[in-house]
Amino acid sequence: xITAESVKELRERTGCGMMDCKKALTEANGDTDKAIEILxxxxxxxxxxxxxxxxSEGIVNVAVDGSVGVVVEVNAETDFVAKNDDFKAFVTDVTxxxxxxxxxxVEQLLTQKLAGDATVSDVLTxxxxxxxxxxxxxxFARFDGVxxxxxxxxxxxGVLVQFDTDAQTxxxxxxxEFAKDMAMQVAxxxxxxxxxxxxxxxxxxxxxxxxxxxxxxxxxxxxxxxKMVEGRIAKFYKEICIVEQPFxxxxxxxxxxxxxxxxxxxxxxxxxxxxxxxEKGEGLAKKEDNFADEVASMVK
Numbered sequence: 001x002i003t004a005e006s007v008k009e010l011r012e013r014t015g016c017g018m019m020d021c022k023k024a025l026t027e028a029n030g031d032t033d034k035a036i037e038i039l040x041x042x043x044x045x046x047x048x049x050x051x052x053x054x055x056s057e058g059i060v061n062v063a064v065d066g067s068v069g070v071v072v073e074v075n076a077e078t079d080f081v082a083k084n085d086d087f088k089a090f091v092t093d094v095t096x097x098x099x100x101x102x103x104x105x106v107e108q109l110l111t112q113k114l115a116g117d118a119t120v121s122d123v124l125t126x127x128x129x130x131x132x133x134x135x136x137x138x139x140f141a142r143f144d145g146v147x148x149x150x151x152x153x154x155x156x157x158g159v160l161v162q163f164d165t166d167a168q169t170x171x172x173x174x175x176x177e178f179a180k181d182m183a184m185q186v187a188x189x190x191x192x193x194x195x196x197x198x199x200x201x202x203x204x205x206x207x208x209x210x211x212x213x214x215x216x217x218x219x220x221x222x223x224x225x226x227k228m229v230e231g232r233i234a235k236f237y238k239e240i241c242i243v244e245q246p247f248x249x250x251x252x253x254x255x256x257x258x259x260x261x262x263x264x265x266x267x268x269x270x271x272x273x274x275x276x277x278x279e280k281g282e283g284l285a286k287k288e289d290n291f292a293d294e295v296a297s298m299v300k
Contacts (some may be wrong), residue, residue: 001030002022002025002026002030003199004132006025006030006032007021007022007025008102009032010024010032010035010036010039010149013032014036014039016039016125017121017125019051019119019121019122020039020122020125021035021039023118024036024038024042033255040130040262041269049246054133055076056075056226056280056281056284057076057077057078057079057081057082057280057281058073058074058075058082058135058138058155058280058281059073059074059082059087059088059091059280060072060073060074060151060155060156060157060158060280061074061091061092061093061095061155061158062149062150062151062159062160063092063095063096063149064147064148064157064160065096065099065151065231067144067145067146067147068099068142068143068144068147068182069142069143069144069147069148069149069160069162070095070098070099070140070141070143070160071141071149071158071160071276071282072091072094072095072098072137072139072140072141072144072158072161072278073137073138073139073140073158073276073278074087074090074091074094074131074135074136074137074138075135075136075137075138075280075281075284076131076134076135076204077134077135078133081131081135082155082266084131086124086127086130086131087127087131087135089248090123090124090127092113093115093123094120094137095115096134096280097109097112097114097120098140099142100144102142106137106138106139106140109137109140110124112136116258119156120137124136124137124218126207135289139278141160141276141278143160143161143162143274143276145162145163145164145273146162146163146164146165146167146170146179147160147162147163148160148161148163148176148179148180148182148183149160149161149183150180150183150186150187152187155280156279157187157277157278157280158277158278159183159184159186159276159277159278160183160276161179161182161183161186161272161275162272162273162274162275163179163182163270163271163272163273164269164270164273165268165269165270165271166268166270168268169266169268169270172266174262174265175262175267175270177298178270178295179192179260181247181248181249181258182242182255182272182275183275184248185245185247185248185255186242186275186277187277188194189242189245189248190277191240191241191242191245191275192240192241193234193241193242194241194242194243194273194274194275195241195242195243196237196239196241196244199240199241204233206234207233207236208229211228211229211233211236212225212229215228215229238254240257241276242272243255243256243259243272244256255272257274259271
């Protein structure tokens with residue numbers, strides 16, 4: 001009989017996933033040592049040891065299929081592996097799976113079947129064992145509607161933007177060009193929100209506190225600090241809200257003004273609903289190796 005305690009013990013001894021441990025114990029008729037051998041034979045125990053390594057390289061992939069768009073980040077340890085055809089094929093398969101199956105989050109995605117009876121987690125573990133580096137699916141965003149995607153730098157940055165407009169307008173070349181420009185805008189200008197109304201009030205208050213302290217530290221009279229802060233907050237909005245930003249192709253024009261132009265040109269309402277911008281490895285610790293030490297360790 002396979003107990004939760006025996007699965008937990010095997011997991012602690014090997015570092016493998018719960019399901020892999022349960023399968024190995026079942027195959028070994030409850031014999032823990034035999035289960036370890038099975039995991040090692042399958043390359044899973046080896047893969048688990050790699051799970052502690054920093055994976056901050058990889059690929060950000062974007063795909064749009066009809067009315068569904070996905071941006072997903074899959075990490076690996078080195079840029080070399082990110083260029084591996086097997087790794088890239090896995091990222092493509094995962095992207096297609098997210099489009100077709102709409103998982104709620106990465107945790108649910110990992111439990112879904114990807115190839116036959118093998119889950120996404122199973123296939124990922126196999127790739128780790130085969131390629132020899134730690135890898136993980138870090139995050140994804142999936143939008144349904146009128147969407148446009150953009151990949152920059154061969155997968156360094158991926159952007160997905162959702163729009164609200166009618167189906168006829170969405171098919172016009174002028175709109176498609178505008179949509180692509182907006183995806184590039186997100187990639188280049190790094191907005192955080194669509195409109196001023198979307199900005200968290202707590203974020204604005206914190207920024208006002210900082211700007212007020214800056215003005216006072218600069219020796220500005222208290223009587224004018226309030227107006228100065230309001231002026232700087234307006235500038236702050238231009239940095240973080242896409243519709244307030246200068247258009248990257250024509251900085252004399254804001255995105256808001258560009259949207260109005262396109263609405264007049266196409267005779268339809270156009271709104272930017274939301275966007276997702278993933279940059280490979282952002283926020284992750286980077287692995288820093290001393291090359292001389294690495295060579296020395298290889299010689300040993």
